[in-house]
Amino acid sequence: MNNTHSNLTKWSATSRLFHWISAILLLITWIMMLLYNNLDSKVYIGLHKAFGVSLLFWMIARVINRVFTKAPPPVAMPKWQMLLSKLSHFALYALLIAMPIAGLLMSIYGGRPVDIFGLFQIPVFVTPDRGLARLYNDWHTDIIWPMIIAFTLIHIGAALYHQFVKKDNLIGRIK
Numbered sequence: 001m002n003n004t005h006s007n008l009t010k011w012s013a014t015s016r017l018f019h020w021i022s023a024i025l026l027l028i029t030w031i032m033m034l035l036y037n038n039l040d041s042k043v044y045i046g047l048h049k050a051f052g053v054s055l056l057f058w059m060i061a062r063v064i065n066r067v068f069t070k071a072p073p074p075v076a077m078p079k080w081q082m083l084l085s086k087l088s089h090f091a092l093y094a095l096l097i098a099m100p101i102a103g104l105l106m107s108i109y110g111g112r113p114v115d116i117f118g119l120f121q122i123p124v125f126v127t128p129d130r131g132l133a134r135l136y137n138d139w140h141t142d143i144i145w146p147m148i149i150a151f152t153l154i155h156i157g158a159a160l161y162h163q164f165v166k167k168d169n170l171i172g173r174i175k
């Protein structure tokens, strides 16, 4: 990942598209869960799952895109910030992939096929197991989700710091 000879100043159009659609899918998936918690309608848990699985497919495509496209050279910053940014970007990728997989396994081990917008179904491809369903439920709600919240807040906090304190137009690179 040595991009020092690149004269890019922005992320590629595909990288920018992948970034913002991921953020929007995450937001929608979360909103569907809020609606389900407040209205207790089966419609919203179904939509939560369908959008969550869509985010999984989107993230897989995003990783492939990331491997094959050149990143713009990093903006100047202290070494520890560079390290933290690499680490948190990697964590966000990993978490956004692990989260829907845990959700999917929770449903499947619970013996429930997952319907994707009425287009197709992910069948119960394992022997249902209540213990495992509960385990993945715990990972989904108590471990991975708090980590997503933490890293997303750090991420957005860092973006705002670049925007308003350092004023180095970092956000412009991903817009």
Ligand code: HEM
Binding pocket: 026, 029, 030, 033, 037, 045, 048, 049, 050, 051, 052, 053, 055, 096, 099, 100, 101, 102, 103, 104, 105, 106, 107, 114, 137, 140, 141, 145
């Ligand atoms: C990145 C994608 C996803 C995110 C961010 C996400 C987020 C969440 C959150 C925040 C909760 C609520 C926890 C709570 O009420 O305390 C939840 C619950 C749940 N999620 Fe997801 N989810 C995602 C993907 C999925 C997928 C793909 C499935 C299934 C195919 C799924 C199935 C469920 C189920 C069944 C619950 C309810 C668990 C319960 O009632 O205890 N989720 N999810």
Ligand code: HEM
Binding pocket: 019, 022, 023, 026, 066, 074, 075, 089, 090, 092, 093, 096, 152, 155, 156, 159, 170, 171, 172, 173, 174
């Ligand atoms: C207001 C919301 C957001 C802003 C302002 C924002 C801003 C940015 C910026 C400026 C970059 C590029 C950093 C650079 O050029 O070095 C970036 C990259 C990234 N963002 Fe965000 N972001 C937002 C939301 C999110 C969300 C919700 C996620 C996922 C949970 C996310 C995940 C990522 C990842 C994984 C990268 C690294 C890209 C890569 O290295 O391939 N972002 N974001």
